[in-house]
Amino acid sequence: MLFAHDTECGLTAAAALVNTDGRDGEGLPDIAALDRFVTANQWTGRHERTDAELHAVRALRPRLRRLWDDDPDTVVAVVNDLLRESRALPQLIRHDDEPYHVHAVPRDAPLATRMAVEAAMAVADLVRGDELGRLRHCAHPECPNVLVDLSKNRSRRFCDAGCGNRVAVSAYRARKAAGGRP
Template sequence: MLFAHDTECALLAAAALVNTGGVGGEGLADVAALDAFFAAHSYTGRHEHTENELRAVRALRPRLRRIWHADIDEIVSIVNGLLREHRALPQLITHDDEPYHLHAVPRDAPLATRIAVETAMAIADVVRGGELRRLRICDLPDCDNVLVDLSKNRSRRFCDAGCGNRAAVSAYRARKAAART
């Protein structure tokens, strides 16, 4: 494991959230989609199941997407801004049979606040570890999805939307076409 478990979970959830607003269309189309996102990324605590909550979570995406495109100084500014804005106060917490991990806002804080702060804390770990190169944009030319490369050899190039498979098929077809000429 490269980072603490809660850091890896927050990074993967942040990338997934950012990718719900990519060129593939609206991935958080309704409250039911937010419910599915909440469950898929094992969020706990307050979840209102409302349109207001959905709008607040969607509103985070541009700010979080910026992290994948920014230099270190801008990333630090975004992280510090999120932590300051949400009055983060890191504390060690255990719940739901999970080992101790950091929470920086109460479990009853709004979902968008918890996502923002958990992402900021995780990105802070990435910055402190000198691992910003693990935050990448998908290598497929028509894809703008982001990804977190947690592989040992830092070799992940494609997002989870099937882009690696599409790239392999395209390369295979190009080789076949070249062999025919």
């Protein structure tokens, strides 16, 4: 593990949320989809299952996408804005058999607020560790997705949507068509 567990969870959940607004259309079309997202990303605490909550979570995505900006000053401004707007107050918390970790808003804060703050806190760790390069855009030229490279050797290039496989298959087919080795 390169980062604290809560940092890794915050980063991967932020990337997953940003990617729900991707090339395949709306990834959070309804409350049931948001429920699946919350479960898949192990969000705990308040979850209202309302249209207002769904709209608030969707509205957060463009702001979180800015965390993948190449300019560190832009990233820091977004992080600071998210934390300030949410009135974040970091505290050590232990719940659900997890060791102590940092929460900066109460578990009963609105879901979109908790998502924003968790992402901001996780990215703050990257900024402090001079590791913003781990926030990347998928290397597939037609993919708008973002990713978090948590590999030790910083080698991850593709998102989880199968882009790496598509590139490998295309290269294989091109070699085969050219009469090269498979």
